[in-house]
Amino acid sequence: MSITLKNISHEYNPGTTFATFGLKDVSLHIADGEAVGIIGPTGSGKSTLLQHINGLLRPTSGELEVEGIRITSEKQNLSELRKNVGLVFQYPEYQLFEETIAKDIAFGPLNLGLAQEEVDQRVKEAMDLIGLDYESLKDRSPFEISGGQKRRVAIAGVLAMNPSVLMLDEPTAGLDPLGRSQLLETLRTLHKTKKITLIIISHSMEEIASISQRIILMKNGEIRMDKPVEEAFEDVEFFEECGMDVPVISRVMYELRKAGKPLSRNYASVEEAREAILQAVRHA
Amino acid sequence: MIRLDNVSFTYDEDEFPAVDDVSLTIEEGSFVVLIGHNGSGKSTLAKLLNALLIPTEGDVWVEEMNTKNEEYTWDIRKNVGMVFQNPDNQLVATVVEEEVAFGPENLGIDPAEIELRVTDALEQVGMSEYRHRPPHMLSGGQKQRIAIAGVLAMQPNMIVFDESTAMLDPQGRNEVLEAIENLKEKGMTILLITHFMEEATVADRVLVMDKGKVVMDAPPVEIFSRVEELREYQMEIPQVIELAHELREQGISLSEDILEREELVEELCPLL
Numbered sequence: 001m002s003i004t005l006k007n008i009s010h011e012y013n014p015g016t017t018f019a020t021f022g023l024k025d026v027s028l029h030i031a032d033g034e035a036v037g038i039i040g041p042t043g044s045g046k047s048t049l050l051q052h053i054n055g056l057l058r059p060t061s062g063e064l065e066v067e068g069i070r071i072t073s074e075k076q077n078l079s080e081l082r083k084n085v086g087l088v089f090q091y092p093e094y095q096l097f098e099e100t101i102a103k104d105i106a107f108g109p110l111n112l113g114l115a116q117e118e119v120d121q122r123v124k125e126a127m128d129l130i131g132l133d134y135e136s137l138k139d140r141s142p143f144e145i146s147g148g149q150k151r152r153v154a155i156a157g158v159l160a161m162n163p164s165v166l167m168l169d170e171p172t173a174g175l176d177p178l179g180r181s182q183l184l185e186t187l188r189t190l191h192k193t194k195k196i197t198l199i200i201i202s203h204s205m206e207e208i209a210s211i212s213q214r215i216i217l218m219k220n221g222e223i224r225m226d227k228p229v230e231e232a233f234e235d236v237e238f239f240e241e242c243g244m245d246v247p248v249i250s251r252v253m254y255e256l257r258k259a260g261k262p263l264s265r266n267y268a269s270v271e272e273a274r275e276a277i278l279q280a281v282r283h284a
Numbered sequence: 285m286i287r288l289d290n291v292s293f294t295y296d297e298d299e300f301p302a303v304d305d306v307s308l309t310i311e312e313g314s315f316v317v318l319i320g321h322n323g324s325g326k327s328t329l330a331k332l333l334n335a336l337l338i339p340t341e342g343d344v345w346v347e348e349m350n351t352k353n354e355e356y357t358w359d360i361r362k363n364v365g366m367v368f369q370n371p372d373n374q375l376v377a378t379v380v381e382e383e384v385a386f387g388p389e390n391l392g393i394d395p396a397e398i399e400l401r402v403t404d405a406l407e408q409v410g411m412s413e414y415r416h417r418p419p420h421m422l423s424g425g426q427k428q429r430i431a432i433a434g435v436l437a438m439q440p441n442m443i444v445f446d447e448s449t450a451m452l453d454p455q456g457r458n459e460v461l462e463a464i465e466n467l468k469e470k471g472m473t474i475l476l477i478t479h480f481m482e483e484a485t486v487a488d489r490v491l492v493m494d495k496g497k498v499v500m501d502a503p504p505v506e507i508f509s510r511v512e513e514l515r516e517y518q519m520e521i522p523q524v525i526e527l528a529h530e531l532r533e534q535g536i537s538l539s540e541d542i543l544e545r546e547e548l549v550e551e552l553c554p555l556l
Contacts, residue, residue: 042453176322177520255549261556280556
């Protein structure tokens with residue numbers, strides 16, 4: 001199973017004076033189990049893209065095939081698709097509403113018409129995957145736990161649907177540094193152990209570099225760059241042109257290289273940069 | 285000037301104090317950054333500064349006014365303005381200029397004077413051209429700048445920013461930080477509460493809170509040289525500083541006071 005978009009365009013308010021393109025002729029293939037980071041300025045079409053992949057929006061033209069289901073501009077039943085493709089919105093904890101954490105997470109699976117036993121099992125598994133202790137938390141109110149935990153509950157609600165694709169829109173926005181790094185670690189583990197396809201939108205280049213195998217840059221509804229993470233930050237001028245910045249460590253590497261220093265790549269992680277610089281110093 | 289003498293605050297339902305025996309002085313015109321993870325007590329501390337909360341023990345003095353004295357509450361709030369995290373929760377009016385005029389109007393200030401204040405406040409945050417626009421059509425960064433203008437129109441001596449950049453995209457964050465730095469240049473006293481450690485590098489002074497206490501209080505250069513200690517308090521080290529630290533540990537001679545990317549590049553160049 002995989003995700004294929006063929007010449008997708010999406011027009012908001014078509015036929016009116018407010019008509020704008022949310023997506024313009026986007027083609028894309030995402031293989032099973034990939035971890036893809038999507039970056040771009042606000043309003044570049046990142047969220048619109050995710051909403052197409054789980055069928056919340058239909059394309060104005062073009063077609064998609066997601067996990068074996070074909071989506072066009074025609075109306076169709078997409079409940080099967082939404083089971084397979086989970087989307088976690090920005091600030092998902094605002095949508096928590098049940099009396100207990102377990103009930104909140106169970107809401108989706110119950111709606112699928114699963115038996116209570118199966119639902120309980122899924123709630124347990126989802127909490128386990130996202131790093132929430134089932135026994136101590138299941139009966140507590142989702143409103144009396146910390147912001148970072150609330151967000152995990154919201155993500156667990158999506159995981160309980162057993163999706164093969166998990167998409168998250170700014171999953172760490174507003175969390176404190178510890179909450180951010182813990183959630184990223186959980187997502188990395190989830191990707192590795194569950195072989196789930198991960199698609200993440202983030203404004204933080206450092207974060208996106210640390211979790212993605214592949215990086216897609218969007219601007220004005222178009223895909224402007226699509227590269228493996230190792231090559232994504234080589235063209236710093238292009239990022240500037242798009243009104244974006246590369247990760248701060250890549251910028252350090254870039255400036256050293258611009259000064260003629262013998263370094264081979266704009267590494268994004270502290271560890272890679274440290275090793276490359278140490279090697280260069282020893283050879284100097 | 286603001287002074288805290290042995291201030292503690294415990295919420296009604298809690299066993300332990302959210303702010304625990306804090307004493308400190310914030311000097312006129314200084315730019316102080318307050319960091320700490322969630323639940324460290326930083327927002328509670330901020331609310332104690334303008335009488336949104338009253339200490340359960342100790343005293344908070346704002347320009348020699350004790351926040352415990354209800355007679356002073358409004359003078360204190362005029363003196364210490366606050367800008368919060370979510371721009372959408374702070375905007376009330378349908379036109380930007382009305383939004384900015386809202387505070388001074390409530391104080392019963394003369395309309396001609398209000399007009400001057402609104403013009404000046406919008407100018408200071410670079411939002412003059414949006415004066416007649418509806419606030420809800422603005423970007424997050426623009427909304428926060430309007431919120432700042434609304435506070436400026438009250439002519440405070442100090443502004444507290446309580447995670448005012450947390451919900452913004454990078455562009456919005458930069459806009460707001462630029463507005464804050466402009467205010468600092470003009471001599472405004474600023475307390476910036478943030479999760480983003482990089483924002484602390486431009487401060488005069490950095491406070492780190494943990495479990496209700498101020499556990500570190502020093503200029504940024506010193507704070508960021510104490511990498512292990514910061515890690516203990518679960519603070520994130522800005523990556524440039526982390527890289528410099530790790531290179532030093534590997535025997536590369538780099539000075540301890542590297543905070544910014546440019547400084548690291550400049551020191552590394554002759555070594556490569």
